[in-house]
Amino acid sequence: MIVAAGKGLRVGGEVPKQFRMLRGKPLVRHSVERLQAHGAADIVVAIPEGGEELARRALDGIKNVQLITGGTTRQASVRNALEMLSQDAPEYVLIHDAARPFLPSDVTQRLREALVGNPGAIPTLPVVDSLAVAKDGVMTGTAERETLRRVQTPQAFRFSAILDAHRAWDGEPNAGDDAQVLRANGGTVALVDGDETLKKVTFASDLNAQGANMRIGQGYDVHALASGEELWLCGVKLEHDMGLAGHSDADVALHAVVDSILGALGDGDIGTHFPPSDPQWKGAASPMFVEHACKLMREKGYRLGNLDLTIICEAPKIGPHRDAMRTRLAEIMDVHIDQISIKATTTEKLGFTGRGEGIAAQAAVLLMQEEPQ
């Protein structure tokens, strides 16, 4: 069971945090995929009232997942899902927060093992800082950190034990977690080692942490200069006594751009997507390769942060064409011209570029996670 019925008030924003993107996926999808990978047969996800569309989109294509409407507190959401499951009761249940996306398999394993001798098991971490009891901004006491643990989810239970405990609960309407509910009903809760990577996404900064929603990519390409060929750079045709030779229009700059985007997405290279052996790409206009890479980028939930392109050649001079090239590239990629930088350099007459035998191009991109609308 995954509880994903909260409002995510502390993270803020229009879409509740469990449906926001983190490392290319909606938060809740991480937990569902991990639990399935760890052997969970069926998963029930508690979602907010009216959240069906968001949930369906977030979990698109995943099998063996049922949705149920949660309640006004986390505990009520758990209870709704437990009652639903009780109609065809499993032997064990793991109760997990959608807000903890990165569940390591060894935590799941430890919980399963601990359930053999106990009705409940939870992952915990030691407290490493010393503790102060606070009141009105001053320290009024201390606490023994050796006896304290930080509690995580998933929490694992024999199903009948946790169902009975929830039904019997007469404490606060929102217990801190399910382990407290089981304990209040006399059940033993075993402690296993948790994991720092199981940290809960609570604040907006947790979603943006560690560059988790950015990806970097770089691309490099070379084409030979030859007489009788056209010279295309960044989708702009330049007048020059030589042009670039190649299977397509040989726009070396755009090819480097394509590879940088595919690199950032971790999705092969230009040759994987447009094999030179495939006759349909013969003489193809390279802007369509870039458009295709940008389409893949958007489908994976990213947008361009910025692109930095370097063209390496002795001639022609790139400076006079820089603005036209930036404008054209911005148009092809459907981005603002400010997001695109085009630089040029010679190699001081050294090497193949220096001898005028060819042109090389290097591109670097930063892609940023797109928030769902």
Ligand code: CTP
């Ligand atoms: N949850 C739930 N039903 C509720 C409240 C919370 O299913 N009525 C879920 C959340 O979706 C989350 C988990 O319980 O996966 C842990 O709660 P928390 O981190 O507090 O999430 P929110 O309550 O959504 O956030 P906030 O307290 O900032 O509003």
Ligand code: MG
């Ligand atoms: Mg909450």
